[in-house]
Amino acid sequence: MTDADLIAACRQGSGRAQKLLYERFAGMMLGVCIRYLRRREDAEEAMLGGFAKVFRALDQYRHEGSFEGWIRRIMVNEALGQLRRKEPLHLAIDDMVTDVPATAAEAESNLNAADLLALLADLPAGYRTVFNLYALEGYSHPEIAELLGISEGTSKSQLSKARAMLQRRLAAVSLSTSTSSPKEYYATGRY
Numbered sequence: 666m667t668d669a670d671l672i673a674a675c676r677q678g679s680g681r682a683q684k685l686l687y688e689r690f691a692g693m694m695l696g697v698c699i700r701y702l703r704r705r706e707d708a709e710e711a712m713l714g715g716f717a718k719v720f721r722a723l724d725q726y727r728h729e730g731s732f733e734g735w736i737r738r739i740m741v742n743e744a745l746g747q748l749r750r751k752e753p754l755h756l757a758i759d760d761m762v763t764d765v766p767a768t769a770a771e772a773e774s775n776l777n778a779a780d781l782l783a784l785l786a787d788l789p790a791g792y793r794t795v796f797n798l799y800a801l802e803g804y805s806h807p808e809i810a811e812l813l814g815i816s817e818g819t820s821k822s823q824l825s826k827a828r829a830m831l832q833r834r835l836a837a838v839s840l841s842t843s844t845s846s847p848k849e850y851y852a853t854g855r856y
Contacts, residue, residue, distance in 0.1 A: 793825035
């Protein structure tokens with residue numbers, strides 16, 4: 666069943682179509698919500714609320730752009746709303762970042778997707794949110810500023826600080842894997 670068929674059936678109130686739509690996009694959209702919210706339970710709550718909005722707003726979808734992109738936007742907005750309720754978005758954190766050494770390419774290659782997501786989840790809320798919106802969702806700084814109620818300069822600053830913090834943490838991971846013995850290295854499962 667195509668997205669267009671699924672949308673049409675959902676608009677007619679088909680419970681089976683709603684279930685199929687949910688099953689098709691739930692895993693991907695949970696991943697989107699997890700990037701913004703630290704606790705899985707909060708991400709699941711945001712995703713479920715997002716799907717409720719998707720089903721209520723299906724008549725507003727105009728088949729302009731991808732359906733997945735439309736759903737993703739709803740999920741991002743729902744996750745941001747959840748983030749505002751659950752975690753303060755303090756955007757002026759860690760002013761000590763100035764000079765960040767370049768990260769060795771091997772640091773990135775030693776990490777898997779779960780490790781990278783864990784590094785992202787560890788960022789302060791403001792850094793993580795701006796980084797996700799800019800680097801992963803493709804929003805511009807003016808759009809981020811409007812979404813979060815901050816200035817464009819603050820958005821740029823938070824992105825810069827998030828990148829610097831990620832680079833420092835990648836460098837630390839690189840050092841820890843390069844200084845451990847081969848036995849310890851293989852025991853970690855990170856190769």
